[in-house]
Amino acid sequence: MRIQKKVTGLLALLIFFFSFVGSLVPSANAAEAKKTYTIGTDTTFAPFEFQDVNGDFVGIDIDLIQAIAEDQGFKVKIQSLGFNAAVQALQSGNVDGVIAGMSITDERKQTFDFSDPYFEAGPIMGVAANNDTIKSYEDLRGKRVAVKVGTEGATFAESIKDQYGFTLATFDDSSQMVDEVKAGGSVACFEDYPVLAYGIQQGNGLKIVTDKEKGGSYGFAVNKGQNQELLQMFNEGLANLKSSGEYDKIVANYLGEGDAAEGGEIGAGTTPKMSPLDLVWTSMPAFLKGMGYTLYYTIISLFFAFILGLIFGSMKVSHNKFLRGVGTVFVDLFRGIPLLILAFFVYFAIPQAFGFTMEVWAAAIIALSLNAGAYVTEIIRGGIQSIDKGQMEAARSLGVPYRTAMRKIILPQAIKVMVPSFINQMVITLKDTSIMSVIGLVELTQSGKLVIARTYDTFTVYLTLAIMYLIVITILTKIADRLERRVSRG
């Protein structure tokens, strides 16, 4: 009786929390007179897009698209997804356009329609600041070179790697690539010039030893044949900004005065390098917010996982062969698919295949719930089956129906067995939310990646994140331990 009351109370608390924090989740604004376009962008491509100290998204791309929107009278909703995720989101129709320092290539023109070029870039090689052996491409022979997937630098490196005899390591974001070079895994990297130059200015620990290659140009992309009016507005807006001088102002703001857009000297209009303590201090509001989201997604996902677990768990202990089969398939399926693949599948593949769009947070919650749901199913099945068969028989022999016996006799005993495993699952799911940063979910890990994209201080940021996860998980397990002791005392 007491346990049941407690469970009901806990449930009520969950639902309350759910509805309360629900207001934090970004939701589409109510329809307004101006049309709103959702624009996907990269998370970590300074100076084109990155989060500033205040946690606001800034960068040449961001300022440009907003200035153009202003000029042309439409609204934009920026979704910072990461380059790959943004491109896939565009294909699946989850976003209307992508502005992410995206080079215009013939290959991409097959799938996308590009605007007029808005920035002339070109790849350049970067090496670690303390590396004196690599002075030209010739020195790369037999070595490993890092590139970021989908960049012009990657294309260029690919085109010369046989000629100079080096191998490639491909990364998903700039900071990982830079860390690879600093850590010595690769001796050099190829990156678009403005990005690398900006990074060096920020003290990312690399230097430039060669000249910039002649390169292509960046364009704004929409899906081929779709959103043509957006593309046209972009082109018109860009022309207006260029003639009004606004364009030069935006670029100079990030790259300094001069022929920045053509790859000239990087100016000093950037923030000075911060000490690690300052960095942690200034980033803490963003981290705490990220942690809030991490906890929020954990709780919501566990809530749904618990419901799934109850449904499929009771199927797995049922006497009906068909129901048992359904339960088994559910567990095998979602326990067998890696969470990362599941997230990609839910967010990119399914919407694309069936022609609808899905919010990142919804996809993340679905993926986490299904994954955790499979494990919770097994926890519940194991808990129920750990109870002596004689308990059910005794209840049934008194004339008590199966469901009542399950609810009043078996489950109250089984819950005590399940609690430690539930706590374990809670910790696992909390940590698994970090995987959702690959689809651009804003949570603690993603908040950290955004700060790294700006500052390149991997060590400080990941150390801070690790400690934060550790503290929160320790606190939660201590609370759960106390709860467990109370439950087992009955």
Add this chain to the structure above:
Amino acid sequence: MDKIKVTGLKKSFGSNEVLKGIDMEVREGEVVCVIGPSGSGKSTFLRCLNLLEEINGGRVIVDDYDLSDKNSDINKIRENIGMVFQHFNLFPHMSVLQNIMFAPTELKKQTKEEARKQALSLLERVGLADKANAYPASLSGGQKQRVAIARALAMNPDVMLFDEPTSALDPEMVGEVLGVMQDLAREGMTMVIVTHEMGFAREVGHRVIFMDGGYIVEEGTPEEVFGNPQHERTISFLEKVL
């Protein structure tokens, strides 16, 4: 009048046929003791009488309800058949009183107050009035089994089934449980008891059934079965246990 009537009862676990055709009946107020070597099918037979084991063939009629009929409401029938298990199977998360009150209140046979009053008087009857608020974990084996009997009696059954009720008990506790069962028999309860307590079967049983290999090999009054066994297998079994 027959309380229980069994004809041609068969039961298999997979390809292993445990009951190969059982015919028997129990009259109202009769105490039937079932004896036999382990593996003879006597526990399975008992469990078929309240359908804890599914019946594969034949008919079992208890109180005019046909258990072998798929349409009969098994929960309703079970309310009238109490069962006591070898391992007591008390609900460990409930106090002694709650164990006894659970079924009558859950099945809306009695209000909480009525159930409490009845539970207390049943505890009095099995000599455990002072243990009402104790939890099963704090009781001895003999006490647990007496609570289990009280729990089964709380539904006011017409028939009581006992599945080796003293086999899991320390020897010094067997007596207190048998004492309670003897009182029940004296009050006229219809009982089927699977037991290894030959002394008890001889003293309390109206009839003794000897089972072996899935058949009833021999049955009769205790005097007949114990004093003058007819069948060879009965003789060799009794030689070993007496």
